[in-house]
Amino acid sequence: MQSTSSVTKAAFRRLKNTKPALFVCDVQEKFRPRIHQMDHVIHTSKFMINVAKKFGMPIIVTEQYPKGLGATVEEIKEIIDEQSCKLFTKTRFSMLTPEVESHFKSTGADAAIIVGIEAHVCVQQTVLDLLERGVDVWVISDGVSSQRPIDRSTAIDLMRSLSARITTSESAAFELLEDATHSNFKQVSAWATVPRPTSSL
Numbered sequence: 680m681q682s683t684s685s686v687t688k689a690a691f692r693r694l695k696n697t698k699p700a701l702f703v704c705d706v707q708e709k710f711r712p713r714i715h716q717m718d719h720v721i722h723t724s725k726f727m728i729n730v731a732k733k734f735g736m737p738i739i740v741t742e743q744y745p746k747g748l749g750a751t752v753e754e755i756k757e758i759i760d761e762q763s764c765k766l767f768t769k770t771r772f773s774m775l776t777p778e779v780e781s782h783f784k785s786t787g788a789d790a791a792i793i794v795g796i797e798a799h800v801c802v803q804q805t806v807l808d809l810l811e812r813g814v815d816v817w818v819i820s821d822g823v824s825s826q827r828p829i830d831r832s833t834a835i836d837l838m839r840s841l842s843a844r845i846t847t848s849e850s851a852a853f854e855l856l857e858d859a860t861h862s863n864f865k866q867v868s869a870w871a872t873v874p875r876p877t878s879s880l
Contacts, residue, residue: 692815694790694792698790699736699789700791701728701736702739702805703728703739703740704796705801707745708748708750710796714797715826719824719875719878719880720822723794723822727819727848730851732763733863737763738765739767741766741769744768744770751766774801793819795822796823797826798831803834816844817846819846831880
């Protein structure tokens, strides 16, 4: 990863032309009753994890102070495994702890896709850290949230203004597929048609 002293406007690259890793930020049990549209965040996070596994992407999962905030929700825990996913615990708000940064570098990924919570704290700080290092970032808008909608929307506006790409889970998945003849098309399409929670995200 390239280190820079400030966030600068990134050169345009299509997601399909990158080698992305999926970052899953702090989707933990204690947040379940607090986060706006948490059920939709979980649904979208599961979808993106399944897509990432299908495309062979590195997957990085973090838990913020699990002693107090609980472990990753069961719906996600049941689909992650040690082969495709690496789990880190942290107290820093950003996911980009020294351990995570070292692992990310070791994967050879040159871009990041991110889902999780909270949009205006841990997600935003992770995105800013990645952008500072010259990493292209795609924020999955239907997969990030906060306790207050105003915090979520403000964070998305800020991240967009600093050159993060704001997209949706289906948009990102079908960008990666590019063509209906892709070998993963039928499976990803099936996941995309799974009924999802009603959302205002």
